[in-house]
Amino acid sequence: xxEVTQTPSHQVTQMGQEVILRCVPISNHxxxxxxxxxxxxxxxxxxxxxxNEISEKSEIFDDQFSVxxxxxxxxxxxxxxxxLEDSAxxxxxxxxxxxxxxxxxxxxxxxxxxL
Amino acid sequence: xxxxxxxxxPFNVPEGATVAFNCTYSNSASxxxxxxxxxxxxxxxxxxxxxSSGNEDGRFTAQLNRAxxxxxxxxxxxxxxxxxxxxxxxxxxxxxxxxIFGTGTRLKVLA
Numbered sequence: 001x002x003e004v005t006q007t008p009s010h011q012v013t014q015m016g017q018e019v020i021l022r023c024v025p026i027s028n029h030x031x032x033x034x035x036x037x038x039x040x041x042x043x044x045x046x047x048x049x050x051x052n053e054i055s056e057k058s059e060i061f062d063d064q065f066s067v068x069x070x071x072x073x074x075x076x077x078x079x080x081x082x083x084l085e086d087s088a089x090x091x092x093x094x095x096x097x098x099x100x101x102x103x104x105x106x107x108x109x110x111x112x113x114x115l
Numbered sequence: 116x117x118x119x120x121x122x123x124x125p126f127n128v129p130e131g132a133t134v135a136f137n138c139t140y141s142n143s144a145s146x147x148x149x150x151x152x153x154x155x156x157x158x159x160x161x162x163x164x165x166x167s168s169g170n171e172d173g174r175f176t177a178q179l180n181r182a183x184x185x186x187x188x189x190x191x192x193x194x195x196x197x198x199x200x201x202x203x204x205x206x207x208x209x210x211x212x213x214x215i216f217g218t219g220t221r222l223k224v225l226a
Contacts, residue, residue: 031212043159043202045213056212091158098212100147106158 002026004107006092012113013082021077021110023092032075033093033104034067036060043091049075050098082114116141119205121217129225132193136220138186138203146209148179150188151202153219159202162188193224 203217
């Protein structure tokens with residue numbers, strides 16, 4: 001069964017450093033998403049991406065964040081200058097379309113720890 | 116009022132018990148609804164979509180009450196493997212792609 005994959009599974013970084021989280025969505029899916037989950041809290045939407053551009057972003061997704069689909073298979077989330085409060089689980093998701101009934105499939109997540 | 120609200124639990128139930136979770140949502144124009152399951156430190160996985168007419172999948176039954184803006188999940192004959200956090204997920208009105216998650220309800224099924 002096709003699945004979303006993410007690398008690395010765990011990333012430790014120093015405050016102020018840049019990190020890039022990588023995702024490979026399911027191959028025939030057209031919509032891609034990033035969510036995050038701070039430990040003990042709910043899953044929160046960050047950004048959605050379609051046709052090589054951001055279709056929607058949340059208040060969390062400020063200028064420190066960017067997304068890219070560099071090569072037609074990978075989908076990346078970059079945090080330019082990490083803060084302690086960026087420590088969280090970051091989930092990538094993809095869906096075949098944007099219709100209401102389309103399920104979003106989630107990857108296993110990258111745990112980001114900012115020291 | 117929170118966008119999606121769930122009782123965090125935990126619900127501790129014996130094997131074989133029936134347990135029900137509720138979830139309320141604030142935006143009456145929300146377009147679709149789901150229950151996801153999340154195991155500790157893992158990704159959310161779709162349990163079932165929730166349709167207006169209600170739907171059943173084996174031991175799991177989901178109901179939607181649009182008038183009262185709540186969604187329910189009933190688990191019959193609980194198994195140890197049902198122990199997890201159950202996430203209520205709402206998709207807002209059309210024009211947006213995001214999911215809005217509740218905080219989740221923790222279920223622990225005891226032997």
